[in-house]
Amino acid sequence: MVEGGIQTSRSAPATLHDVAREAGVSLATASRSLNGSTRKVNEEYRKRVLEAAARLDYSPNLSAQAVARGTTTTVALLVADIADPYFSSIAAGVVAEADTARLIVTMAATERDPERELELVRTLRGQRPRVMILAGSRPTTDPTEGALGEELRAYERSGGLVVLISRNELDLRTVLVENLSGAEALARELVGIGYRRFAVITGGEGLRTAADRVEGFRAGLAATGGELRDGDVIRAAFTRDGGYDGMRRLIERGLGDIELVFAANDVMAVGALSAVRDAGLTPGTDVAVAGFDDIPTVRDVTPALTTVRVPLEELGRRALRLALGDADAADEGAVRTEVVLRESTPRRD
Amino acid sequence: MVEGGIQTSRSAPATLHDVAREAGVSLATASRSLNGSTRKVNEEYRKRVLEAAARLDYSPNLSAQAVARGTTTTVALLVADIADPYFSSIAAGVVAEADTARLIVTMAATERDPERELELVRTLRGQRPRVMILAGSRPTTDPTEGALGEELRAYERSGGLVVLISRNELDLRTVLVENLSGAEALARELVGIGYRRFAVITGGEGLRTAADRVEGFRAGLAATGGELRDGDVIRAAFTRDGGYDGMRRLIERGLGDIELVFAANDVMAVGALSAVRDAGLTPGTDVAVAGFDDIPTVRDVTPALTTVRVPLEELGRRALRLALGDADAADEGAVRTEVVLRESTPRRD
DNA sequence: GACGTGCGAGAAAGCGCTTCCCCGGAGGCA
DNA sequence: TGCCTCCGGGGAAGCGCTTTCTCGCACGTC
Numbered sequence: 140m141v142e143g144g145i146q147t148s149r150s151a152p153a154t155l156h157d158v159a160r161e162a163g164v165s166l167a168t169a170s171r172s173l174n175g176s177t178r179k180v181n182e183e184y185r186k187r188v189l190e191a192a193a194r195l196d197y198s199p200n201l202s203a204q205a206v207a208r209g210t211t212t213t214v215a216l217l218v219a220d221i222a223d224p225y226f227s228s229i230a231a232g233v234v235a236e237a238d239t240a241r242l243i244v245t246m247a248a249t250e251r252d253p254e255r256e257l258e259l260v261r262t263l264r265g266q267r268p269r270v271m272i273l274a275g276s277r278p279t280t281d282p283t284e285g286a287l288g289e290e291l292r293a294y295e296r297s298g299g300l301v302v303l304i305s306r307n308e309l310d311l312r313t314v315l316v317e318n319l320s321g322a323e324a325l326a327r328e329l330v331g332i333g334y335r336r337f338a339v340i341t342g343g344e345g346l347r348t349a350a351d352r353v354e355g356f357r358a359g360l361a362a363t364g365g366e367l368r369d370g371d372v373i374r375a376a377f378t379r380d381g382g383y384d385g386m387r388r389l390i391e392r393g394l395g396d397i398e399l400v401f402a403a404n405d406v407m408a409v410g411a412l413s414a415v416r417d418a419g420l421t422p423g424t425d426v427a428v429a430g431f432d433d434i435p436t437v438r439d440v441t442p443a444l445t446t447v448r449v450p451l452e453e454l455g456r457r458a459l460r461l462a463l464g465d466a467d468a469a470d471e472g473a474v475r476t477e478v479v480l481r482e483s484t485p486r487r488d
Numbered sequence: 489m490v491e492g493g494i495q496t497s498r499s500a501p502a503t504l505h506d507v508a509r510e511a512g513v514s515l516a517t518a519s520r521s522l523n524g525s526t527r528k529v530n531e532e533y534r535k536r537v538l539e540a541a542a543r544l545d546y547s548p549n550l551s552a553q554a555v556a557r558g559t560t561t562t563v564a565l566l567v568a569d570i571a572d573p574y575f576s577s578i579a580a581g582v583v584a585e586a587d588t589a590r591l592i593v594t595m596a597a598t599e600r601d602p603e604r605e606l607e608l609v610r611t612l613r614g615q616r617p618r619v620m621i622l623a624g625s626r627p628t629t630d631p632t633e634g635a636l637g638e639e640l641r642a643y644e645r646s647g648g649l650v651v652l653i654s655r656n657e658l659d660l661r662t663v664l665v666e667n668l669s670g671a672e673a674l675a676r677e678l679v680g681i682g683y684r685r686f687a688v689i690t691g692g693e694g695l696r697t698a699a700d701r702v703e704g705f706r707a708g709l710a711a712t713g714g715e716l717r718d719g720d721v722i723r724a725a726f727t728r729d730g731g732y733d734g735m736r737r738l739i740e741r742g743l744g745d746i747e748l749v750f751a752a753n754d755v756m757a758v759g760a761l762s763a764v765r766d767a768g769l770t771p772g773t774d775v776a777v778a779g780f781d782d783i784p785t786v787r788d789v790t791p792a793l794t795t796v797r798v799p800l801e802e803l804g805r806r807a808l809r810l811a812l813g814d815a816d817a818a819d820e821g822a823v824r825t826e827v828v829l830r831e832s833t834p835r836r837d
Numbered sequence: 838g839a840c841g842t843g844c845g846a847g848a849a850a851g852c853g854c855t856t857c858c859c860c861g862g863a864g865g866c867a
Numbered sequence: 868t869g870c871c872t873c874c875g876g877g878g879a880a881g882c883g884c885t886t887t888c889t890c891g892c893a894c895g896t897c
Contacts (some may be wrong), residue, residue, distance in 0.1 A: 152616070152646040154883055165847040170885060178886095179845070196642055201614040202560060203883035205551035206852050213594075221583055222784070222801070227576035234570055234597050243615065245562075245594040248583050265550040266592065267501070293545055297501040379784065409788045416790070435571070435728065439758045441765070441790035452571070503853055514877040519855060527856095528875065552853035555882050 153195035162191035174199060201243075205267065210298075214244045214459060215268040217259055219251045219275040223378070223406060224434040225451060229274050229304060232455020240463060242269065251377070253281045260290050264299075270462040271299060272455075276306035276347035284309075300462040304454055306347050314458045314474060318348055318431075319355035321447040321476030325401070325429060326359025328478050329445075333487030334399045334427065337367045340385035340411060341403040342377030349377060349403040352431055356401055371397060375407070382407025386414035386428075394426060399484060405430035405437050405446055412440055412483070427484040442482035449476050502544035511540035523548060550592075554616065559647075563593050563808060564617040566608055568600045568624040572727070572755060573783040574800060578623050578653060581804020589812060591618065600726070602630045609639050616648075619811040621804075623653040629694045633658075649811040653803055655696050663807045663823060667697055667780075668704035670796040670825030674750070674778060675708025677827050678794075682836030683748045683776065686716045689734035689760060690752040691726030698726060698752040701780055705750055720746060724756070731756025735763035743775060748833060754779035754786050757793055761832070776833040791831035798825050 159169035164184050171180050172188035180188075191197075205211040216233050218226035230246065237244045245266065249256040256277065263271065271294060277284070288309045291301050295311070303309065305316040329337075337360060342349035353372065360367050375385035382402050389400065402408035408430025415422040422428050423442040430437060433448035453474065460468035508518035513533050520529050521537035529537075540546075554560040565582050567575035579595065586593045594615065598605040605626065612620065620643060626633070637658045640650050644660070652658065654665040678686075686709060691698035702721065709716050724734035731751050738749065751757035757779025764771040771777050772791040779786060782797035802823065809817035 150645050152613075152642075155885095156883075166884085167847055167849095167886080168845090171846095174885085176886085181845075184846085198610065198613045200555070200616060200883055202551040202554035202616065203852095204885075206549070206555050206854080206882090207884040207886080209852065209885095211551060220580065222573070222577045222580040224571070224573065224576070227573070227579075228571045230576075230595075231569065231571040231597065234595060238596070243594050243596070243612070245592050246579075246583060247587070247592070248580065261547065263592070264501075264547045267549060267551065293501075296499050379788070409785070413788045436573075436758070436785045436788075439728070439762045439785075440788055504855095505853075515854085516856075516877055516879095517875090520876095523855085525856080530875075533876085549853055552882095553855080555852090555884080556854040556856080558855095558882065 152200075153192075153197045155197070155199065157195055158188060158191045158197050161195060162187040164188060173197075174204070211267050211269060212242050213266055213268040214242050214270040214272065214462070215263040215266060216244055216246045217249055217256060217263070217271070217273045217275075218246070219249050220378075221246065221248050224436060225404065225406065225432055226274060228434065228451035229455040229458075232452035232457075233272060233459055234455075235452070236456040236459040240459065242459075249275070251275070253277050253283045253287070257283050257287050257290065260287065260294075264290070264294055267297075267299075269300060270302065270459065272302045272304065272458045272462070273306070274304040274455075274458075276349075280345045302458045302462045304458050312461055314454055314461060315472075316348075316449055316454065317473045317476045318351035319358070321449070321478070322352040322355030322401075322431065323359035323362075324476075325431070325445075325447050325478050326356045326365060327363050328480060329399060329401075329427075329429065329484060330360065330363040330365040332480070332484065334484070335365055336396050336398045337365055338371035338373065338389055338394075338397045338400045339367060339403070340373045340375055340382055340389070340400060340407055342381070342407070343374060346377060352403045377404065377407065379406045379410040382410030383414045384410075386411035387418070390414065390418045390420070397426065398487065399427040399429060401429045401431075403431060405432040405434045405444065408444055408446065408483075409437065409440055412442075412444070423483050423485055427487075429484055433479055437481075442485075445481045445484040446479055447476045448479050450474060501549075502541075502546045504546070504548065506544055507537060507540045507546050510544060511536040513537060522546075523553070560616050560618055561591050562615055562617040563591050563619040563621065563811075564612040564615060565593055565595045566598055566605065566612070566620070566622045566624075567595070568598050569727075570595065570597050573785060574753065574755065574781055575623060577783065577800035578804040578807075581801035581806075582621060582808055583804075584801070585805040585808040589808065591808075598624070600624070602626050602632045602636070606632050606636050606639065609636065609643075613639070613643055613648075619649045619651065619808060621651045621653065621807045621811070622655070623804075623807075624655070624697075626655070626695075651807045651811045653807050661810055663803055663810060664821075665697075665798055665803065666822045666825045667700035668707070670798070670827070671701040671704030671750075671780065672708035672711075673825075674780070674794075674796050674827050675705045675714060676712050677829060678748060678750075678776075678778065678833060679709065679712040679714040681829070681833065683833070684714055685745050685747045686714055687720035687722065687738055687743075687746045687749045688716060688752070689722045689724055689731055689738070689749060689756055691730070691756070692723060695726060701752045726753065726756065728755045728759040731759030732763045733759075735760035736767070739763065739767045739769070746775065747836065748776035748778060750778045750780075752780060754781040754783045754793065754795055757795070757832075758786065758789055761789055761791075761793070772832050772834055776836075778833055782828055786830075791834075794830045794833040795828055796825045797828050799823060 172185040373385045375381035430446040437444035521534040724730035779795040786793035
């Protein structure tokens with residue numbers, strides 16, 4: 140059911156001009172009273188202006204302020220897919236932090252398409268956002284990489300702040316995640332509780348984040364005697380369905396003596412879990428599964444998923460704080476990860 | 489690790505003025521060439537302007553355009569919690585549709601606080617968005633309800649478009665969801681496969697959406713002979729933890745002869761599932777669980793959750809299309825829901 | 838009492854755009 | 868050839884703000 144709102148006589152929103160007139164003061168004074176300035180304003184005037192503004196339901200036109208001030212209160216956020224819990228958690232962090240900094244965030248989705256990402260950066264630059272945050276890595280082999288770098292650097296030159304989340308491809312401010320060492324720690328722990336033979340399901344062609352995690356995992360195994368054959372590294376889309384598909388292929392091909400499958404992120408791992416079940420096997424028992432990220436839902440799948448916790452919301456917050464020049468944020472180094480063992484990787488004796 | 493971007497000489501972004509000079513034409517002609525106008529421009533001139541723009545890496549200042557045109561290309565989206573899959577799916581839909589309409593979306597989170605929501609509406613009005621979409625209902629008993637309505641109506645009077653998603657509390661454009669009939673259909677089906685004794689876990693105090701779902705469920709039971717005692721309607725937070733908590737209380741209190749627990753949304757249902765498991769019971773077997781929404785993850789929990797599918801992304805798309813005056817969107821009526829039976833409610837004979 | 842000095846109100850000049858309006862030139866028609 | 872009509876370029880006004888700059892006024896000082 141759809142109801143049209145009652146359209147009363149259209150009335151343009153009150154302008155500062157209206158407020159000034161209503162209060163009987165100049166435009167300048169009205170501006171100074173409402174939108175803080177270094178200059179003092181007679182208390183009596185200020186009061187009159189505030190009252191007039193309230194009476195007229197005045198709300199400053201942010202675009203006009205932006206034009207006049209030459210700076211906006213906007214931060215632009217680019218993610219691959221808003222519905223993906225990894226990105227929506229990061230987004231939640233960015234939005235929360237933006238709120239405390241009285242900034243407004245505008246959001247766009249690249250849908251994992253580098254062309255689109257470039258396009259979006261171009262469009263969003265038109266907004267003259269104070270900060271631009273890019274989350275989600277792109278293929279390392281991407282041909283538009285150069286163009287993107289160019290675009291971002293031009294944006295920085297014009298006074299913008301760029302922060303990348305978990306992708307240190309370009310020489311820009313970055314919130315780094317311990318992908319490598321996190322995956323390595325995971326591998327060590329898994330070997331520690333008795334696993335020896337592993338397979339990996341990783342994201343598409345040369346995705347930086349995925350590649351790092353696999354590399355770290357491999358390093359951890361190498362150090363502890365776990366085994367991962369090259370043929371047991373499966374490529375699939377970096378999504379739930381990708382994970383499902385990867386695991387299906389693995390099973391169809393025959394698991395052999397593989398004891399544990401590490402998916403390069405949790406959404407894939409969750410898909411993998413379902414693939415195991417759909418194949419009539421019991422995840423955890425017949426084959427163990429581990430993921431990466433610790434997105435909220437992995438507590439609630441069965442078996443609960445072993446993973447590497449990444450404080451995703453914190454990632455978003457850090458990104459913005461870093462841009463805004465928070466010294467702490469800059470000093471904290473890479474974001475800590477932490478191995479979380481759960482039932483999907485039961486101790487193996 | 490944090491790297492400061494290489495700060496080359498700061499250079500303000502090129503303005504239209506620069507482009508016009510570079511191309512040797514007037515400001516007016518440059519404007520007309522770049523940002524479509526009804527008036528024709530000499531092909532030769534247009535070409536020169538376009539080239540100049542490319543050379544200078546010109547990107548129009550959207551704020552300035554907004555001021556000059558008196559209208560923005562922004563749509564504002566208010567959700568309760570960005571990390572909640574219900575809202576992030578809706579957001580994904582809004583963003584996708586905005587993209588095709590060449591609109592930019594700015595997002596804010598109310599954190600389920602009506603005061604905050606009101607506050608945010610006020611702030612966002614400053615942006616002069618073309619459209620404002622509010623998702624997620626508020627308590628029906630909310631004291632700020634009037635103020636919110638006032639604010640929204642003022643916004644509409646000034647030419648803004650408001651769309652509410654699944655909350656017909658105010659007399660405004662709304663994308664309605666078949667909460668009532670969906671829940672009713674669910675109840676009928678559940679009774680149809682053999683369930684008789686039910687309990688319900690619902691959201692906090694008078695949340696419209698939750699209330700409708702419970703009411704519909706009740707109606708369905710009443711029509712088919714299912715039983716839901718008043719004492720078996722549990723209130724909890726409208727979140728995963730709320731669902732967990734509600735189920736825990738239900739179990740501690742003693743399930744008695746309750747066969748199925750209906751949670752008013754999927755995130756609660758997923759929490760409830762975990763509570764069942766943590767209590768040492770087997771969901772589906774010892775007690776069946778059903779939810780509402782069909783968020784992506786419910787396919788992957790065990791047992792897979794019976795629920796009522798709401799096309800969430802479509803909800804977001806519809807909201808925007810409705811605002812933009814898409815006739816189809818207006819005519820389609822409430823968004824269809826569909827009962828999806830899965831393993832969490834096995835046939836009971 | 839003459840003359841700084843500091844304070845703060847208000848006029849006005851922008852900010853980067855769009856668009857109205859003027860006007861010159863090209864073309865059509867008798 | 869003369870006149871009228873389009874066509875389309877460019878000047879300039881304006882959008883809603885901020886911020887310089889001007890300037891009157893109330894003090895304080897000798």
